[in-house]
Amino acid sequence: MVDPREAVAAVVDPEIRVITIDELGILRAVDRDAATGRVTVTITPTYTGCPAMDVIRADIRRALAAAGHPDADVRTVYSPAWSTDWISTAGRAKLAAAGIAPPLATRDAGTAPATRAGTVVPLTLAVRCPLCGSAETEQVSRFGSTACKALWRCRACREPFDHLKAL
Amino acid sequence: MSSPFDFALALGDDALVAAQRLGEWTSRAPEMEEDVALANIALDQLGAARLLLTYAGELEGAGRDEDALAYLRDDREFRNCLLVELPNGDFAVTMAKLLFLSAYQLPLYSALAGCADERLAAIGAKARKESAYHRDHAALWVRRLGDGTAESHRRMQAAVDQTWPYAHELFAPWPGAPVDPAGLRGDFDAYVGPVLAEATLTRPADGWAPAGGRDGVHTEHLSYLLAEMQVLHRAHPGATW
Known part of the structure; x- marks a missing residue:
């Protein structure tokens, strides 16, 4: 057993x-x-x-x-509510290896795009392309193939990719 | 109309009817990404509806589960606000409705997250993050269409004018409720006002304020929506797959 x-x-x-x-x-x-x-x-x-x-x-x-x-x-159970902070380090690495950009630091009310926690001026952090590593990426759609993902595109290698959006 | 059951039912019905309307866009949205977005938002609304209606059924204690409440009530027994049952209209009307709904649901769920009822607090804490995404999405489109071409501006303004009167019902005082919606109007105005201004749209004057949804008095649109939503379950009671 x-x-x-x-x-x-x-x-x-x-x-x-x-x-x-x-x-x-x-x-x-x-x-x-x-x-x-x-x-x-x-x-x-x-x-x-x-x-x-x-x-x-x-x-x-x-x-x-x-x-x-x-x-x-x-x-x-629904409480405490899940957030992307619950994803383990190993999980984040596996997502990236599978071509899914892992989530950035979460924000309180869930307003995308993600910003660096604790800064006075909200600063948008780049989502790195999981395929080529470039930070030259852009959001195509805030909603992706599943409820937890957004659709992004890399301006360097031109590939579209999923981004597990911070929640 | 002030029991916890009525409150959970009203919020659940708002989410359920909104989900059904948004779902009507599936395969019909102006572009693929928007199709996915609207389906995702519909799914979030459905998720909140399931939690709220399940809880309502438990509070009632009459053995009704989420399916019984969703599929086996007639229009007069639904407690959703009129805004969510209005037809989708063109894309601008859908975005105006979504902006008003999400600008109400976000502060509502946020307030619920801190209320004394543990179940409602858990649902609020979960749903508010999703509402924030809905509100951002709607605001983005309202800005884009309002401050777009002459034609998109004309249609976005028409959509706001058409749906604005229905926003008032959302904030009707509800004394004794876990969260009194009347207290959320300030958040709504503080968000929607600047979005409309940035979109070069005119905030409609407050006047006609249709209501009745919370008492089960609906527009003629709801029974058609329910007919489509409930037909399968009523034709095959208890069927599963």
């Missing part, structure tokens, strides 16, 4: 398949009742309307069953 925490932590995000739900920061807890053996997993959505949640719940149950924990309960 595999440790339930280990099994759940390895579940990948169905929309961004290079990153696990643990690295994405949406896995909040995995608890196993020693008496009954029942596993309770607590997750939180990135966006309230995230359509991947049902698939994620099913994937968690499947991973637990395969690890020898068929009796599992998946709970969804």
Whole structure:
């Protein structure tokens, strides 16, 4: 029997398949009742309307069953709200390697583009092209292929890319 | 009309009907990026609606879940504001509606985030960040169209003139509610005023202020919207896939 925490932590995000739900920061807890053996997993959505949640719940149950924990309960919590700050360093590196520019520092109310935290004058930080590394990039659309992404374009290598927008 | 159930229901209905209207743009927006943007905003609204209606159902305690509330009520039982049920019109009308809605929802959700009700506070803290994106997006288009060509200016002004009267209902006093919307009007004006000015648009005079949505008295547009939204569920009760 595999440790339930280990099994759940390895579940990948169905929309961004290079990153696990643990690295994405949406896995909040995995608890196993020693008496009954029942596993309770607590997750939180990135966006309230995230359509991947049902698939994620099913994937968690499947991973637990395969690890020898068929009796599992998946709970969804909304507080504290997820923000891109929950994405781990390893997760950010994996996003970048997959051509998705990782999020910048978050801001309070979520007004894009991102600015350097703590400065008096809001300073727009460049999103680096994950393909060629250039900072000469521009936003094409504030909304991208999934709720958590924006569409950007590199002016140096001309490639479009996804940017996981700071929330 | 001041129980926590009524409040959660009204906010949930605002988000649900807004989601349905925005969803109508899917595959019909002026450009691909905008199609994706409007679908994303619709999805955010739907996400907030699901949380709010689920909570409303629990508060009511009559066994109604989010689906029962969304699909099995008639127009007179909906508590959304009239603004969200108005037809989409042209793109300018949709952006005017979105600007007014998001300039109301952002301070509303922000205030909810600090209210005593833990469930509403969690929903507010989550949804406000999404509302900020909606408001930025709408403001960007209102500026671009208002301060654009003569034709885009004319149509953006017409859209603002047409939808402005419906914004007043959003701030009708609601004593005893977790957040009294009347207290949000200042935030709304402080944001919308400069956006309209920057867009070279004229802020309409306050006069006619249609209302009734919170009491279940709607425009003729809502029942058509519900007919489309509810037909599948009513034809196949309890169906899943």
